[in-house]
Amino acid sequence: MELTEMMTQLRLKGFIQAYELQQKMPEIDDLSFEERLRILLEHESLYREDRQLCLLLKKAKLRYPGACIxxxxxxxxxxxxxxxMLELGKNDWVRKHRNIIITGASGVGKTYIACALGNSACRNGIKSLYVRLPRLLQELKIARTDGTYVKVLTQLSRVNVLIVDDWGLDTLNDHERKDFLEVMEDRYSVRSTIIATQIPVDKWHDIIGDHTIADAICDRLVHNAEHLQLTGDSLRKEKEQSSVNMKNE
Structure with a gap:
């Protein structure tokens, strides 16, 4: 069996790439066997790390996958x-199972920052997932009817960093607030959640609708959370105005 074929069977794709590259380098003969082997193994390690990152980013479904701190x-x-932000980028808050709440007016960059934190988590090998609250609630509603409710909750509970965007666009109905409480209950003290919302925390009880359930949700989300309260003008409007100015020049 050829050496390359053996490496293929062992799924050493990074190893193969480095090996084929070495075959084209005359100066490689000046290196010892151990030095050449180290180069091959380092290339395989980097290949696997890059492949894992690509897989984590794909599964994270970030609104802005290229967002970075x-x-x-x-x-x-x-x-x-x-x-x-660099301090948050160290992901100590994830290891301590803390949450992050990002509030601010529309267009100030809440989603981008949430995705940048998700990207940072993925780069540290931490499983993340981005979802808009309306879509999440719709998926849970469907899961209730097709018998996959427990399965969906279990999948969400295994995500290390769950990013919930557009929290509080509408008042929650009875099923929705109970579903969201179930998600937060499974994550409390064992996983981390990022909430991006226009609604100030002191208005959440009005959005949730039921005082008792609102207390339970806030207890699991707010009391162990870092709070980023963004201010300033809409970046979206600035970008649009900049485009208009460029067209008029």
Whole structure:
């Protein structure tokens, strides 16, 4: 059996790439066997890390998959600093099973920052998932009727970082608030959740609708959360205005 065929059977794709590259390098003969082997193994390790990252990002379904903390605009008036975000980028809050609540008006960059944190988690091998609350509630409603409700809840409970965007666009009905409580109950103290919303935390009881369930949800989400309260003008409007100005030049 050929050496390349053996490596293929062992699924050493990174190893094969490095091996084929070495075959084209005359100077490789100057290296010892151990040095050449180390290069091959390092290439295989990097290949697997890159493949795992691609898989995590694909499964995360981030609204902005390319969002990263380094590209966030840290200007005056946004109420966030680069130091603050870099600290969150270390993912200690995930390891401690804490949450992050991002509030602010429409267009101030809540979703981008949430996705940047999700991207950072994926780059550290942490399983993440982005979902808009209306879509999540719709999926849970369907799961109730087709018998997959427990399965869907179990899948959500296994996600290390769950990003819930557009929280509070509409008042929750009885089934919706109970479903969301089930999701949060499964995650409490064992997983982390990011909430992106226009609704200030002190208005959440009105959105949830039932005082008792609202207390239960807030107890599981708010009391162990980092709070990013974004301020400033809409970045979306600025981008649109910039495009208009460029067309008029």
């Amino acid at each position: 380094e590209d966030i605009r840290y200007r005056n008036g946004r109420n966030i600093t680069k130091q603050m």
